[in-house]
Structures are given as structure tokens and as C-alpha cells.
Amino acid sequence: MLPKRLLPLLLALLKFASGYLLASRAYELHRDEYLYLNYGRHLAWGYLEVPPLTALQSWLTMALGGHWFWVKLWPILWGSVTVYLVVRLAQRVGGNWFAGALAGIGYIVSAYARLNFLFQPNSFEVLAFTGAVYALVRHLQTSQPGYLYALGMMLGLGALNKYTTFFFVGALLAALLLTPQRRLLLAPHWWGAAALALLLWLPNMLWQLTHGVPFLHHMALLKESQLVHVSAADFWKDQLLMCFPAVWIWVPGLLALLLYQPFGKYRAVGFLYLAGLLILTVLDGKSYYALGYYPMLLAFGAVWLEQQLVRFRWAAVVRPLLLAAPVLVILPMLPFLFTLYPPAHMQRIGPQYQSLGILRWEDGQNHPLPQDYADMVGWQELADKTWQAYQNLPDSTRQFTLIKCDNYGQAGAINYYNRHRPLPAAHSFNGSYLFWFPPRPVQPFRHLMLIGEGNPSELTPHFRTFQKVGEITNPYARELGTTIYLGTDPSTALLDRVYQEHHAALAEWQGPE
Known part of the structure; x- marks a missing residue:
């Protein structure tokens, strides 16, 4: 049996290695990556698109030469750390090797495979949300104030990374108010953690104020040009599709958080998911804005499944099947999760997937490559x-x-x-x-x-x-x-x-x- 600390490291290493090994160098960087890399030439406390944390990564990347390896290091690294936290969270709430492996694999084969390949703020966003939940759970378990300050630090860094962090904060407050954990809101260390988060975000807040709060104009443009096309039905349909290979992990995780008595003290985590997605639905948020809310469900769902299998006669057979199932489900879609094959090969196999809408661009027409792949060539x-x-x-x-x-x-x-x-x-x-x-x-x-x-x-x-x-x-x-x-x-x-x-x-x- 693997030592408990070794499993999270092994799965994090698997995530790290797969990010590089399953990428064809026939592709260049994505159009958004070029924008974010240019931040490194113009360091500031804010930008029209996102806060400044991405710019620091860009500056370091360019200082190291700007090679493709260094550009991809950041999303792959943040994804690997997220896998580590997901597995550790599963272990912290009672999971053994099976729960940890199931939670980690569920993350690796879901939408994060693509997300953690592109140099964008989204990978750190998922890490920040997962780290915040991990710190919250550990505080609920130990009452140690240090975990509250860790929570504040993750939220502060999250706000320096992407403004969707404020939706997460709103969902967190709503979740705590709906559960007995609302007592945290009166604790002095909670306010200390809030002050830490605010202090971390303060430079960007001042930048926003001195530049006419461009965030509001950015949101208005998104509302007019992109979010207006988002429907609640499509948003919720995408929630099933994005993490479909692990749907039998995270759905039980959500239900267990809301209904399973042994998880009663963590019920706020379940309400956090519901409140977060409700906020995104009301604000016509893009589907992928919700990806930061699923890693925590994978951890709890894997533990619940492990505990149910203890009483199941054929557990020794079912466990390996459950571990293999997410991987088997995703194998046919592998070329569309990773830039595995060069464009000419993708064009040859594309017609097999045309009915799924993968080749349909914003213009409503089908093309030889998915739109984001076409954004990586030329x-x-x-x-x-x-x-x-x-x-x-x-x-x-x-x-x-x-x-x-x-x-x-x-x-x-x-x-x-x-x-x-x-x-x-x-x-x-x-x-x-x-x-x-x-x-x-x-x-x-x-x-x-x-x-x-x-x-x-x-x-x-x-x-x-x-x-x-x-x-x-x-x-x-x-x-x-x-x-x-x-x-x-x-x-x-x-x-x-x-x-x-x-x-x-x-x-x-x-x-x-």
C-alpha cells in the first residue's frame, strides 16, 4: 500500500507529465496567450481584461526566454497542485487510497485537461477556489485560525488573478449563512482573514479606481457581445458535459454534502456549489466560469463512494472498474482534450465528431479544426x-x-x-x-x-x-x-x-x- 502522502504526489506528477507529453508541437500558442505574455512587458497593478497576477507569470516566463515550455509551465503547474489538493482533501475527510485515486483521476480526465494547458487565468482560478475550500474544511476540522488566514490568502490571490473570485466570495458567504457554520462570520480571525484578502487585492482595487473602473466597461462589453448568447439551459447542460467522465463522482459528492449525515459539518461546501452556480446563472456567466466549483465535489464524492463500497460484496471488482471508467469514457475524445494530433490528422478524423458540434465555430459553420485549435496556428x-x-x-x-x-x-x-x-x-x-x-x-x-x-x-x-x-x-x-x-x-x-x-x-x- 502506498504511503498516504505519496498518492497525491504521484497523481500530481501524472498530471504534470501528461500536460507536456500529450501536446503536439505542430500547434503554436493560443491567441489569448500572446496577449497575456505581452503583460510581462508592461507590468502594472491592473489590465483591462484581468488583474495583475498573470502579468507576473508572464514577466517570469519572458525572463526565462519565453520558450513554449515556460509558457505552458504555469497552467500545467497550477493544475498539478490542484490535483494534489483534491486528493489530500479526499484523504482529510476520511478517504483512503481508492477515494484519493478516484478523485484525482476524475479531475485529470475532465475539462481541466484542456483548461490546464492554456496560459490563461483560469487554471489559477480553479486552484484558488480549491485551496480556499481545502482551508475551510481544515478549519472546520481543527478550529485552527491559521487555516482561516490560508483561506483569506487564497481569496486575495484569487482576486489578483480573476474578478470571478468575487462571485465565489458571495457564494461562500451565502453558504455559511445557510448553515450552522455561520458562527465563523463572527470570529475575530475570520475578519482578520478578510482583511488579509482585501490587503492583497488592494493595489488592484486602487488601480481600478484610478483608471475609471474599466472592469465595469469590460463586463458591459461581455454582456453585449458574448454573455447575451448564454442561456440558462445551455449553461446547465454544459455543467454535465464539462465533467461528464466524472459525473458519477461529483454528483454523489454534491448529494452527500447536502444529505449524508457524516458530512454534516461540511454542508456549507455543498451550498457553496449551489450558490455559486445560481449566481453564475443569474449573471449569464459562461459555462467554464463554474469549473472552480467541481474539484471539491470530486473529493467528497470519491469518499462517499469508497464508504458505500465497504459494505458491497463485489467491492474488489467494482473499485478497479470505477477507476478505469472515467479514463475509458474519455479515450474517444482525447484528440479534443489535448492537442495530440497535428491539424491534417485532425481534419481527417473530424467528420466522425461533427454531430457533436465540436467543429462548429462562432459563425455557426463547421470547419476542419475546433475553433480554439485554429486559434493556435498561423x-x-x-x-x-x-x-x-x-x-x-x-x-x-x-x-x-x-x-x-x-x-x-x-x-x-x-x-x-x-x-x-x-x-x-x-x-x-x-x-x-x-x-x-x-x-x-x-x-x-x-x-x-x-x-x-x-x-x-x-x-x-x-x-x-x-x-x-x-x-x-x-x-x-x-x-x-x-x-x-x-x-x-x-x-x-x-x-x-x-x-x-x-x-x-x-x-x-x-x-x-
């Missing part, structure tokens, strides 16, 4: 062609070049792949790039390179010469057809318009100056 081509166009400029005027992109993915990819080349930074009016747009120079720009937004009929009169110098041709890329236009000697009127549009776009986020 970027190196764009960056190299941008560099080549820059190299073809005259030496005497090359330095007076403005590179302006239609979206943050284009700008981020150009900056990432050209990070070791003497290329001016690419800019955009999209997202946090609004803050990084260069001030108008004393020496006027001689060249304007437009990525994905060149309009010859409108722009040609504003340049001495204006021509297309490149285009993304990768047939699998979502950015297929994105053009690179180069204009020489832009007119003063055009540059005036560029900076007026920048000023207006920035004012939408933080108000007029």
Missing part, C-alpha cells in the same frame, strides 16, 4: 512575414515604422515571435493594448504597417505608396487571409485620425481625461 507565419516586410524597408527610415494590428492576437504573436529581433513593437486598439499605444513621435512615422485592417480603396490616397506585402495562407488558421499592408509616408490627416481614434477608444474604458 501566428508564426504572420510574425515572420511582418519581419520580412520590415527588413525590406530602407535602412534610413526603417526605425520610423508603426505596426498597427486589428486585434490583440495579431499584435501579441508578432511581438512574441520577433522578441529576439530588432522589430518595433506591434500595437492595437484591442484590449489592454490601448494602454501601450506609443505617443505621437516628434519625427513623423515614415511607414505604417497595417495587419488585418488594410482597406486599399480608402487608404491609398493617404500614402505615397500603399501595397499588400503579406498574407496568412495556413489553411487551418482562424486568421486565414489576414493581410499585411505597408504604406509609405502616411499623411498628417491619417495620423491625426489614428490618434483621435485611440483617444476615443481609451476614453470608453476610463472616461474622458
